[in-house]
Amino acid sequence: MAQTFYIPPDRLRDAARQLCLASGSPEAEAGLLAERLVKANLAGHDSHGIIRLAMYMQWMRDGIFQPGQTPRIVTDNGATCLISGNRGYGQVAAEFAMGVAIDRARQHGIAGVGVTDLSHIGRLADYAITAARASMVGMIFTATGGKSVLVAPAGGRTRRMSTNPMAVGLPSDRDFPIVFDMATSAYAEGKFRVMQDGGFSSPEGLLIDPQGKPTTDPEDFFNGGAILPAGGRNGYKGYLLNFMVEVLAGLLTGGGYLGKVEDPLFNNCTMMIVIDVTRFRELAVFKEELEDLIGYMKDSPAQQGDEVLYPGELEARRETERLRTGIPLAGKTVENLQAELDRHGVGIQLAALAQAAPAATAS
Amino acid sequence: MAQTFYIPPDRLRDAARQLCLASGSPEAEAGLLAERLVKANLAGHDSHGIIRLAMYMQWMRDGIFQPGQTPRIVTDNGATCLISGNRGYGQVAAEFAMGVAIDRARQHGIAGVGVTDLSHIGRLADYAITAARASMVGMIFTATGGKSVLVAPAGGRTRRMSTNPMAVGLPSDRDFPIVFDMATSAYAEGKFRVMQDGGFSSPEGLLIDPQGKPTTDPEDFFNGGAILPAGGRNGYKGYLLNFMVEVLAGLLTGGGYLGKVEDPLFNNCTMMIVIDVTRFRELAVFKEELEDLIGYMKDSPAQQGDEVLYPGELEARRETERLRTGIPLAGKTVENLQAELDRHGVGIQLAALAQAAPAATAS
Numbered sequence: 001m002a003q004t005f006y007i008p009p010d011r012l013r014d015a016a017r018q019l020c021l022a023s024g025s026p027e028a029e030a031g032l033l034a035e036r037l038v039k040a041n042l043a044g045h046d047s048h049g050i051i052r053l054a055m056y057m058q059w060m061r062d063g064i065f066q067p068g069q070t071p072r073i074v075t076d077n078g079a080t081c082l083i084s085g086n087r088g089y090g091q092v093a094a095e096f097a098m099g100v101a102i103d104r105a106r107q108h109g110i111a112g113v114g115v116t117d118l119s120h121i122g123r124l125a126d127y128a129i130t131a132a133r134a135s136m137v138g139m140i141f142t143a144t145g146g147k148s149v150l151v152a153p154a155g156g157r158t159r160r161m162s163t164n165p166m167a168v169g170l171p172s173d174r175d176f177p178i179v180f181d182m183a184t185s186a187y188a189e190g191k192f193r194v195m196q197d198g199g200f201s202s203p204e205g206l207l208i209d210p211q212g213k214p215t216t217d218p219e220d221f222f223n224g225g226a227i228l229p230a231g232g233r234n235g236y237k238g239y240l241l242n243f244m245v246e247v248l249a250g251l252l253t254g255g256g257y258l259g260k261v262e263d264p265l266f267n268n269c270t271m272m273i274v275i276d277v278t279r280f281r282e283l284a285v286f287k288e289e290l291e292d293l294i295g296y297m298k299d300s301p302a303q304q305g306d307e308v309l310y311p312g313e314l315e316a317r318r319e320t321e322r323l324r325t326g327i328p329l330a331g332k333t334v335e336n337l338q339a340e341l342d343r344h345g346v347g348i349q350l351a352a353l354a355q356a357a358p359a360a361t362a363s
Numbered sequence: 364m365a366q367t368f369y370i371p372p373d374r375l376r377d378a379a380r381q382l383c384l385a386s387g388s389p390e391a392e393a394g395l396l397a398e399r400l401v402k403a404n405l406a407g408h409d410s411h412g413i414i415r416l417a418m419y420m421q422w423m424r425d426g427i428f429q430p431g432q433t434p435r436i437v438t439d440n441g442a443t444c445l446i447s448g449n450r451g452y453g454q455v456a457a458e459f460a461m462g463v464a465i466d467r468a469r470q471h472g473i474a475g476v477g478v479t480d481l482s483h484i485g486r487l488a489d490y491a492i493t494a495a496r497a498s499m500v501g502m503i504f505t506a507t508g509g510k511s512v513l514v515a516p517a518g519g520r521t522r523r524m525s526t527n528p529m530a531v532g533l534p535s536d537r538d539f540p541i542v543f544d545m546a547t548s549a550y551a552e553g554k555f556r557v558m559q560d561g562g563f564s565s566p567e568g569l570l571i572d573p574q575g576k577p578t579t580d581p582e583d584f585f586n587g588g589a590i591l592p593a594g595g596r597n598g599y600k601g602y603l604l605n606f607m608v609e610v611l612a613g614l615l616t617g618g619g620y621l622g623k624v625e626d627p628l629f630n631n632c633t634m635m636i637v638i639d640v641t642r643f644r645e646l647a648v649f650k651e652e653l654e655d656l657i658g659y660m661k662d663s664p665a666q667q668g669d670e671v672l673y674p675g676e677l678e679a680r681r682e683t684e685r686l687r688t689g690i691p692l693a694g695k696t697v698e699n700l701q702a703e704l705d706r707h708g709v710g711i712q713l714a715a716l717a718q719a720a721p722a723a724t725a726s
Contacts, residue, residue: 079442080472080642109443112473112638137615156663156671168607180603203597212666231594234566237601238594240543240674243660244531251652252500252643259659260652273636275475279443280615289614289623296622297606300519303575308519311603 005334005354006326013038015341015348016053022344023057024067029092036091040123041327044318045181047190048123050329054336056089056120057343064265065089065119071096079108082253085118090268091126093118098127101274102134109279116145116255116269125181125315127272128169132177135283137275138169143249145256145267151185152226154239157212159226161258163188164245168311171277172287176316178294184242185227186235192218192227197330205232325358368697368717369689376401378704378711379416385707386420387430392455399454403486404690407681408544410553411486413692417699419452419483420706427628428452428482434459442471445616448481453631454489456481461490464637465497472642479508479618479632488544488678490635491532495540498646500638501532506612508619508630514548515589517602520575522589524621526551527608531674534640535650539679541657547605548590549598555581555590560693568595688721 013034020030033053041049059065069088073081081100085093097115104111121127124140131138144162151161165188167181186206195202196218206228209220214233221227230238248271250257255269277286294310302308322328329337334350341348376397383393396416404412422428432451436444444463448456460478467474484490487503494501507525514524528551530544549569558565559581572578573587577596584590593601611634613620618632640649657673665671685691692700697713704711 075642077472077642080638082643108471108473109440110471110473110475110636112642114643137611153660153663153671155665155669156660157666158664160660160663160671168603170610180607182600182603205597212664230600232597234568234595237545240531240545241604243656243674244543246656247533247653248500251649251656252638252640254644257652257656260655273473275443275615277615279438279440279475280445280477281617286614289620290610292623293606293609293614293620297516297519297523300516300523301521301575302518303520306518308516308523311606 003331004328004357005351006328006357007350007353008326008355009038009042009323011353012050012327015350016050018346018348019053019341019344022346023060026068029068029089032091032095033089036122036126042319042322043315045123047188050337051333052120054340057340059119079104079110080112083113083115085115087117090118090121094121094127094270095130098130098272101272102131102136105136105274105276109276111274113272114253116253116267118268119266121268121270123181124165124167125179128167128179129177131274132169132171132179135171135277137277139273140167140270141245141248142268142270143246145250145263145269146258146261147266149258150189150227151229151242152208154229154236157208161242164242166245170290172290176312176319178310178312180311184230184238184245186230186232187227192221196222326355366694367691368714369691369720370713370716371689371718372401372405372686374716375413375690378713379413381709381711382416382704382707385709386423389431392431392452395454395458396452399485399489405682405685406678408486410551413700414696415483417703420703422482442467442473443475446476446478448478450480453481453484457484457490457633458493461493461635464635465494465499468499468637468639472639474637476635477616479616479630481631482629484631484633486544487528487530488542491530491542492540494637495532495534495542498534498640500640502636503530503633504608504611505631505633506609508626508632509613509621509624510629512621513552513590514592514605515571517592517599520571524605527605529608533653535653539675539682541673541675543674547593547601547608549593549595550590555584559585689718
């Protein structure tokens with residue numbers, strides 16, 4: 001087993017911030033990127049965490065996006081807006097867009113904000129949480145401008161769709177947010193990369209090989225197979241949801257859609273729908289009833305060895321744990337990030353920041 | 364095998380209309396009900412078709428709702444409204460609510476309209492289609508006011524949730540709409556009733572018995588088992604979607620939610636989100652790109668014996684077929700409906716309306 005480094009979150013955040021600054025980001029952008037990437041690791045979603053930063057550095061060298069861009073409102077119709085990320089960091093554009101959406105939902109009760117011309121936006125949950133913290137219901141739908149074709153439609157045997165995720169955040173007074181963030185494919189692509197790197201098989205019913213036959217070997221997927229839609233072999237509902245996300249985030253924003261890619265660059269075009277809870281219910285009553293609903297769900301007798309969780313509970317647990325243990329990073333991830341730190345003259349040695357591996361962890 | 368009657372749609376519609384009139388509905392309500400129920404049969408969703416009319420008659424006798432009610436806007440904030448169905452036919456209230464939502468989306472670009480205090484609303488697709496025909500993207504989320512507890516949460520082994528469906532309709536110039544309508548449970552309840560009546564087993568991975576063990580016997584479900592969320596045994600995404608629908612349609616409308624039922628009556632509380640396409644894209648371009656996306660999906664090489672369909676394609680085919688063959692109704696359904704016709708003094712003999720059974724059908 002390869003070495004794992006446990007890096008304290010604040011040290012990792014500082015390293016990410018310094019790398020962003022050194023690669024051309026202004027202070028606010030560097031801070032946002034560092035916070036969001038490390039937050040993804042804390043929540044246990046390592047595929048959307050600090051591992052992405054070396055990729056972003058490469059993307060900038062490839063001209064896919066530029067640091068320090070200012071998003072702008074392209075069309076403004078009050079309750080609906082279309083925003084351009086000006087080919088900057090997706091996180092900056094999407095956070096700006098969510099700010100506009102919250103502002104407009106406060107004015108009108110509901111808002112629909114599209115954002116396009118941006119790069120990877122990271123974890124959708126982040127924007128849903130921003131909405132929830134502003135006492136809004138936030139819904140986020142994200143496509144890829146017709147690129148990242150990885151998923152077979154229900155009944156099909158070749159790649160035709162992206163993983164097209166969606167996220168929903170709900171206001172609460174909890175320390176950790178009530179939020180979910182899910183691909184409309186059976187699994188997100190990153191999970192198969194983890195299996196591939198670790199030499200594991202996939203659970204059944206998630207993948208097909210290049211001939212369209214069921215497989216549990218992640219190599220079959222990377223060699224031209226496909227991920228099935230959410231629901232697996234019976235994934236027509238996942239296919240329908242994926243189609244919905246493509247239309248909301250790709251067609252409606254004009255960001256590009258599957259089958260017709262005019263823009264050669266990756267484009268995490270996104271639709272955000274934000275609802276001001278107070279137009280319908282008193283906020284305190286809504287939060288109280290939401291807690292009541294969660295209690296009722298969690299009170300359900302569980303399957304043996306399993307448990308009923310509320311949306312976001314697993315992430316809350318992982319964050320609690322990782323704040324203690326530090327963030328586990330594979331040697332390869334540390335190596336790639338170190339190379340970028342060195343390349344940009346940031347005098348941080350990641351391996352030296354590692355704390356001792358935890359003696360025993362809960363999960 | 365029990366007898367099947369093939370009733371011409373227009374004759375069945377007329378019988379439904381006359382029964383509604385005789386049971387106290389004004390002309391417009393009777394026409395809407397007849398049209399919608401028969402439309403569900405035409406689309407092949409018999410569980411939401413004419414079979415419901417005898418149930419509605421019983422519900423009226425039980426005082427669950429009244430005919431001839433006028434929905435009213437309870438709170439009006441422009442882009443968001445809350446509507447009461449005044450305990451009338453759900454179809455009347457929901458169609459009124461969708462009309463308001465379309466009107467407000469035209470004014471503001473996006474609208475969120477909640478509706479509660481209503482009975483069963485039938486197929487959600489109907490309202491999504493109304494939105495689509497008005498050149499809007501229509502999204503419908505429906506709960507049950509905390510009743511109809513049928514579905515186990517992911518990791519749980521007892522019923523805690525409703526089937527909480529959602530539907531999305533998209534504008535097009537096709538004769539048949541681009542629309543989907545799906546339970547966030549593995550299957551809708553009605554499908555298991557069909558299996559039970561026919562003595563069939565369920566596909567694997569959809570049901571658990573009263574002890575929480577996997578089963579394929581629909582009797583186990585009706586004897587206190589549960590439906591799994593969409594995705595079946597790996598149904599945490601279905602659970603999350605179900606939770607989302609409960610919050611949007613139950614909590615946010617104030618219509619009641621799982622675990623706390625204050626109102627003893629069935630209440631198909633609903634949230635509708637409607638987006639005016641033209642605030643984002645030229646309508647003709649949107650429709651053209653949607654056709655392009657559909658073409659790209661359908662062009663996917665298919666699994667053997669299977670096919671890639673666009674949302675609504677299956678329903679379009681069934682309707683084309685049933686317009687020719689007539690609507691197949693089980694003897695029991697005809698008997699129950701006939702009893703209501705007789706009770707209300709409507710001089711129609713359903714069995715006498717039947718056309719010859721089709722010699723051979725496509726599906």
